[in-house]
Amino acid sequence: MVKNVADSEKKEFRRIKELEENIYSCVAVGDCRNALKGPYSKPIIEISCPNRENGPGFESYFARGRFSIARALLEGKIEPTEELAEIVYHCTLCGSCHEVCNNCVNPDMEINARTNIGEHTDIWEDLRADLVDAGVAPLPRHKEIFEFQKKEHNPYNGKHEDRLNWLSKDSKFLKPGGEYLFFVGCTATYRLNSMSLDFLSVIEKSDVDLTILKDEWCCGSINFRTGVEELGKETAIHNFNLFKDSGIKKIVTNCAGCYRTLKIDYPKRINEWDFEVLHSIELINNIIKEGRLTIKKKLSKKITYHDPCHLGRHVEVYDAPREVIKEICPDNFVELRRNRGNSYCCGAGGGVKSGYPEFALDTSIERIKEAEETGAEILSTTCPFCLENLQEAAEKIKSKIIVLDLLELVKDLI
Amino acid sequence: MELYDELASIVGNMYCSAKDGDCVSYARGLDPCLAEISPKIVVRPRSTEEVVEIVKCAIKYNSPILPRGGGCGLMGGVKPINNETILVDMTRMDKILNIDEDNHVVTTQAGISWSRLNAVLFDKGYYTGNMGPGSGLNAAIGGGMSHHSGGGGGCAKYGKCTDNCVGLEVVLGNGDVITLGSQASKHVLKPFVRLGHGSDLMGIFLGDNGTMGIKTTVSLKIFPKPTYFGGKTFLIKDRIYENVRDMIQEMMMKGWSKELGIYDFFFTPPPSVAGVTMDNLIKSWGDIKGGVIFYVTEAFDDRVLEANMETLEKIAKKYSTRELGPSPQQGNITDWFYGEQGHWQVYHSLFSVMGPDYFPATTEVMCPVSLMPDIIHKMDNWEREHADELLEVDAESGVSHVVMLNHNTCYIGGGLSATHDEEFKQGVIDLWKDQFRLLLESGCVLYMCGQIGSHVIVDSRYFSDEYYAFYKKIKKVCDPYNLISPGKFRF
Numbered sequence: 001m002v003k004n005v006a007d008s009e010k011k012e013f014r015r016i017k018e019l020e021e022n023i024y025s026c027v028a029v030g031d032c033r034n035a036l037k038g039p040y041s042k043p044i045i046e047i048s049c050p051n052r053e054n055g056p057g058f059e060s061y062f063a064r065g066r067f068s069i070a071r072a073l074l075e076g077k078i079e080p081t082e083e084l085a086e087i088v089y090h091c092t093l094c095g096s097c098h099e100v101c102n103n104c105v106n107p108d109m110e111i112n113a114r115t116n117i118g119e120h121t122d123i124w125e126d127l128r129a130d131l132v133d134a135g136v137a138p139l140p141r142h143k144e145i146f147e148f149q150k151k152e153h154n155p156y157n158g159k160h161e162d163r164l165n166w167l168s169k170d171s172k173f174l175k176p177g178g179e180y181l182f183f184v185g186c187t188a189t190y191r192l193n194s195m196s197l198d199f200l201s202v203i204e205k206s207d208v209d210l211t212i213l214k215d216e217w218c219c220g221s222i223n224f225r226t227g228v229e230e231l232g233k234e235t236a237i238h239n240f241n242l243f244k245d246s247g248i249k250k251i252v253t254n255c256a257g258c259y260r261t262l263k264i265d266y267p268k269r270i271n272e273w274d275f276e277v278l279h280s281i282e283l284i285n286n287i288i289k290e291g292r293l294t295i296k297k298k299l300s301k302k303i304t305y306h307d308p309c310h311l312g313r314h315v316e317v318y319d320a321p322r323e324v325i326k327e328i329c330p331d332n333f334v335e336l337r338r339n340r341g342n343s344y345c346c347g348a349g350g351g352v353k354s355g356y357p358e359f360a361l362d363t364s365i366e367r368i369k370e371a372e373e374t375g376a377e378i379l380s381t382t383c384p385f386c387l388e389n390l391q392e393a394a395e396k397i398k399s400k401i402i403v404l405d406l407l408e409l410v411k412d413l414i
Numbered sequence: 415m416e417l418y419d420e421l422a423s424i425v426g427n428m429y430c431s432a433k434d435g436d437c438v439s440y441a442r443g444l445d446p447c448l449a450e451i452s453p454k455i456v457v458r459p460r461s462t463e464e465v466v467e468i469v470k471c472a473i474k475y476n477s478p479i480l481p482r483g484g485g486c487g488l489m490g491g492v493k494p495i496n497n498e499t500i501l502v503d504m505t506r507m508d509k510i511l512n513i514d515e516d517n518h519v520v521t522t523q524a525g526i527s528w529s530r531l532n533a534v535l536f537d538k539g540y541y542t543g544n545m546g547p548g549s550g551l552n553a554a555i556g557g558g559m560s561h562h563s564g565g566g567g568g569c570a571k572y573g574k575c576t577d578n579c580v581g582l583e584v585v586l587g588n589g590d591v592i593t594l595g596s597q598a599s600k601h602v603l604k605p606f607v608r609l610g611h612g613s614d615l616m617g618i619f620l621g622d623n624g625t626m627g628i629k630t631t632v633s634l635k636i637f638p639k640p641t642y643f644g645g646k647t648f649l650i651k652d653r654i655y656e657n658v659r660d661m662i663q664e665m666m667m668k669g670w671s672k673e674l675g676i677y678d679f680f681f682t683p684p685p686s687v688a689g690v691t692m693d694n695l696i697k698s699w700g701d702i703k704g705g706v707i708f709y710v711t712e713a714f715d716d717r718v719l720e721a722n723m724e725t726l727e728k729i730a731k732k733y734s735t736r737e738l739g740p741s742p743q744q745g746n747i748t749d750w751f752y753g754e755q756g757h758w759q760v761y762h763s764l765f766s767v768m769g770p771d772y773f774p775a776t777t778e779v780m781c782p783v784s785l786m787p788d789i790i791h792k793m794d795n796w797e798r799e800h801a802d803e804l805l806e807v808d809a810e811s812g813v814s815h816v817v818m819l820n821h822n823t824c825y826i827g828g829g830l831s832a833t834h835d836e837e838f839k840q841g842v843i844d845l846w847k848d849q850f851r852l853l854l855e856s857g858c859v860l861y862m863c864g865q866i867g868s869h870v871i872v873d874s875r876y877f878s879d880e881y882y883a884f885y886k887k888i889k890k891v892c893d894p895y896n897l898i899s900p901g902k903f904r905f
Binding site: 021023028029032044046059060065068071079081324 | 428433435439440441444452456458486527529530532536549551553578602641643752753771773802834
């Protein structure tokens with residue numbers, strides 16, 4: 001039973017305590033469940049949290065309810081339990097709740113609860129970290145993954161020494177001292193290394209000098225997302241030292257999750273962080289613009305694009321992939337109904353793919369159906385995590401749409 | 415079987431929960447100070463049949479039931495009053511059952527939100543006209559029918575949420591299901607009109623604050639969405655309340671919505687404007703002082719729009735000091751609210767104006783337009799007279815906005831803004847009730863009552879004994895075991 005305030009002792013919850021004012025700023029109108037956006041002249045888009053369509057759908061699964069949970073913990077009305085953690089971790093950290101919060105964005109106006117709340121996903125991550133401290137989180141499946149990570153420095157339990165098996169031993173990309181350091185990431189190493197090879201094929205057609213470091217560890221995204229702060233920090237420091245020793249100042253990655261982690265999470269935790277971080281699609285876009293890469297053929301198929309949450313809402317990289325698509329397919333691009341800041345999550349993030357695979361897949365199926373509505377033959381994206389989940393969903397519902405990484409298309413057209 | 419098991423067998427294990435984390439998230443409403451009590455069990459039914467079974471189960475175990483839609487109640491209507499409550503979260507009942515484009519009626523399950531319903535209708539060129547309550551498009555249609563809500567857009571043209579209801583299906587407190595409106599007759603195939611077949615029985619359930627039964631299906635009028643819209647914003651510095659009234663009355667004399675296509679008309683009184691400008695929340699307003707009105711008008715033809723805009727501007731200029739605009743950068747907020755964002759939720763954006771951890775304890779009322787200046791003056795006086803008490807409980811008071819309805823009535827969105835500070839809660843509640851009494855004694859009508867407003871209505875004894883007795887008898891007929899939303903109206 002929920003306890004009365006007087007009956008309980010307050011728990012520590014140091015992180016969410018520091019965010020108490022932000023948490024108490026939620027005005028509870030619940031736009032995080034449903035919101036309409038878009039101008040009067042166009043059909044209004046309905047955007048929402050993946051939890052609305054899939055899963056139990058109780059209030060606790062939405063931002064408004066999660067704020068209530070944080071308040072109840074701070075007020076000692078409920079206890080941290082594994083059961084509570086199951087609810088808190090049923091979230092992809094997609095950031096849609098932040099995007100729609102109180103539904104107002106305008107450079108001339110700031111009447112906005114969102115301003116008072118701050119970044120929603122930061123609060124969810126801190127809440128998770130407090131639950132980890134309280135000994136009730138992360139989820140059992142996450143704990144298994146972290147055991148792999150401690151041993152092999154990746155969440156897939158692949159051998160660390162096999163990390164670069166997909167690359168020939170005498171590859172020029174293993175030579176030190178390039179202009180860019182290519183941070184490959186674990187998914188594009190152990191699961192979808194064709195993505196990495198595609199990227200390198202594209203780079204080979206340009207004059208970009210790229211270096212891959214043999215002793216790269218997992219970026220730690222899964223740790224930061226699931227509140228396992230110490231392991232995340234440990235991996236971040238390892239990678240930071242590795243980068244520093246390489247002498248290279250620019251890092252490029254083709255994983256949206258690694259990108260967000262290197263771009264946002266590392267600088268937050270490492271004071272000396274001084275690297276420029278690019279997503280591969282930003283680099284490709286730049287070198288196309290600079291004339292360092294030429295698109296020789298054009299795509300004739302109709303194509304749409306899924307914004308990965310970690311690239312889009314989290315870091316606001318919306319234009320680069322679209323500019324690349326415009327180069328390869330000037331006349332056949334169609335936007336998904338929910339796009340850019342209003343994009344619908346693929347369902348894989350925030351530890352959900354490992355913690356709640358069914359929820360992840362159901363969410364992804366919804367996105368595939370949305371892509372089918374556009375009439376596109378190709379659904380492109382720029383994140384291995386999204387790619388894998390969307391491909392699985394397309395296969396599950398026997399969709400005819402082809403899901404692929406944008407780099408693969410670029411590779412075939414240069 | 416125990417209560418939980420029986421409920422789980424009705425809705426399925428996934429949609430029945432007694433977990434602390436799930437239950438505590440239903441303890442909160444939008445107000446800062448009414449008690450936050452977790453329900454015992456939360457269920458999410460998907461059909462009328464499941465709601466019937468839940469009610470029968472509640473009767474068997476003598477457990478109170480609280481139906482909840484979007485959870486946007488401002489006056490405690492969505493908060494359980496005891497921890498034995500079965501909370502019925504209606505949001506899973508969100509299917510659109512029929513869109514009758516021939517007769518402009520949509521029939522939907524009551525748990526659908528205004529946003530989801532309108533997203534579908536917009537694609538077909540329609541909308542609900544009134545876009546729901548000011549507290550947000552996340553609010554459910556059923557909740558809108560339980561309160562005569564407005565303020566979420568379109569009230570000046572389409573009136574309150576309940577004005578457009580032409581059909582209801584309700585599960586009564588004994589488990590019976592009744593259909594109201596034209597389709598109460600088995601020979602009416604599709605709902606089209608509210609009145610007929612004798613007395614207006616639907617009226618018992620509209621604005622009932624969820625006390626007379628659980629609304630499961632709603633039929634609403636829908637309207638073709640006009641192609642064009644325009645809007646203006648004006649500053650008024652002299653005889654502010656009176657000038658706004660006179661402006662509205664002259665617009666009414668010219669035909670208001672029917673002739674001029676007025677969709678919304680909002681007035682923000684000077685203290686609220688000062689609150690906005692002090693914190694530079696609307697940068698384009700600079701440091702203006704005075705009251706601000708804006709109106710939005712719609713038309714299917716751009717020439718009609720232009721003519722109406724001209725007429726409205728002429729009237730507005732007569733009673734105002736100057737125009738803020740025409741661009742958003744010059745202070746015209748209509749293009750932002752309606753054009754750029756399209757969410758048309760003016761009021762709920764204002765919830766955050768006071769800053770972090772200040773929430774509305776609203777005393778929203780309706781009054782005839784002619785009375786509006788007098789009411790706002792009284793609210794200003796009340797604020798002055800209670801300045802010390804407000805300070806003591808860290809609260810502020812005032813009228814944040816006035817919203818015009820479609821005929822002769824306006825909503826006055828007033829009340830307190832207060833924190834969640836435990837030690838001030840009772841003080842805020844006392845002041846909140848005092849302001850309700852002032853408004854009722856001044857000739858206003860409550861439209862949304864929730865817990866606190868309904869208590870004031872009963873405790874004040876402003877109505878005749880016969881009225882209260884009759885109301886109780888109606889409740890007894892609809893909910894013989896007094897299990898649905900107990901406590902409201904002191905039932």
